[in-house]
Amino acid sequence: xxxxxxxxxxxxxxQSEIARDILQKAPLxxxxxxxxxxxxxxxxxxxxxxxxxxxxxxxxxxxxxxVPHFSEHVTVKKIAxxxxxxxxxxxxxxxxxxxxxxxxxxxxxLQTIIAVEQAGFGNRLVNCPTPFIHAASDKQMTCLILAAAxxxxxxxxxxxxxxxxxxxxxxPAVLKARTSAGSDGLLMIQDxxxxxxxxxxxxxxxxxxxxxxxxxxxxxxxxxxxxxxxEQVFTDAQQPVYIGGRLTHERFHTRMxxxxxxxxxxxxxxxxxxxxGWVGVDMILGSCDDGHDDRVLExxxxxxxxxxxxxxxxxxxxxxxxxxxVQGVEIDIGPWNTExxxxxxx
Numbered sequence: 481x482x483x484x485x486x487x488x489x490x491x492x493x494x495q496s497e498i499a500r501d502i503l504q505k506a507p508l509x510x511x512x513x514x515x516x517x518x519x520x521x522x523x524x525x526x527x528x529x530x531x532x533x534x535x536x537x538x539x540x541x542x543x544x545x546x547v548p549h550f551s552e553h554v555t556v557k558k559i560a561x562x563x564x565x566x567x568x569x570x571x572x573x574x575x576x577x578x579x580x581x582x583x584x585x586x587x588x589x590l591q592t593i594i595a596v597e598q599a600g601f602g603n604r605l606v607n608c609p610t611p612f613i614h615a616a617s618d619k620q621m622t623c624l625i626l627a628a629a630x631x632x633x634x635x636x637x638x639x640x641x642x643x644x645x646x647x648x649x650x651x652p653a654v655l656k657a658r659t660s661a662g663s664d665g666l667l668m669i670q671d672x673x674x675x676x677x678x679x680x681x682x683x684x685x686x687x688x689x690x691x692x693x694x695x696x697x698x699x700x701x702x703x704x705x706x707x708x709x710x711e712q713v714f715t716d717a718q719q720p721v722y723i724g725g726r727l728t729h730e731r732f733h734t735r736m737x738x739x740x741x742x743x744x745x746x747x748x749x750x751x752x753x754x755x756x757g758w759v760g761v762d763m764i765l766g767s768c769d770d771g772h773d774d775r776v777l778e779x780x781x782x783x784x785x786x787x788x789x790x791x792x793x794x795x796x797x798x799x800x801x802x803x804x805x806v807q808g809v810e811i812d813i814g815p816w817n818t819e820x821x822x823x824x825x826x
Contacts, residue, residue: 484575488582489515491537492564512546525797572601583661584617608781611751616781629746636685645675652687690764695740699755706737724824735771760784789821
């Protein structure tokens, strides 16, 4: 099997016009650090299967200190400036399966998937269908869909570009871009003086106390398999930055996994599509033992950074089970090495 790995930041996306706006908010190194770690982990995981020919796309203009490193068994294709999209489509034609990672920010993930589908290679993507991505990429739409399905989400509303903090909105609150990834643009608002006029359409939601967590799932049309739940680690700042993850306590696993599966299924039904591949569900784990105060924050319709810890915790890796699952093959995930799960982006 010929597997193509594409991670937008490291595979040429930072050469694009849209990256100029993104780089005004954070330095290049911040984006590449996470992208590089994910791409390296993906390749290392995939090559554990000797029957798999692994190819990765790497931006030829990356600084030497930011270039991902791979083993000699991985084929590296350097992407020249301005050739990000055309190179992806050319290489997609030569692959059997494609794992594509890109941020939801500015519709990057959705538009990249659409380009591959329009080129005739959509059946090779190990990614969610576009209706699912469209809904999951919009944080406000996701919460409305989940709430309608009886799944608890934080109370919130939308604020248009340039809008003001609504009078009487309960604080503390969290402001986030409607389409973003990770902690991009995340702002904690303790009092009204903390509010910053949004530069893009945003969602304002009540801050929910608890443990920021996530559950990643392997998905196909008739099956959603939840993996080990993670606690997400952020910096303690007004604009928190995601810096890593660690395994949550075992006593929380069942309720978190159930909530994740219900959330994905709700989007499946509303969008009349079926999640495919790797999907992450972010949530706040509340203090009630029955999960009464847990809240789902968003759904990530793509491979997430938790893959780094989860991959390390599986002796045979997770790419092989992922690909087998989407193809309808029965999978057997082995015992978890829980001590290997923790990872840091710092």
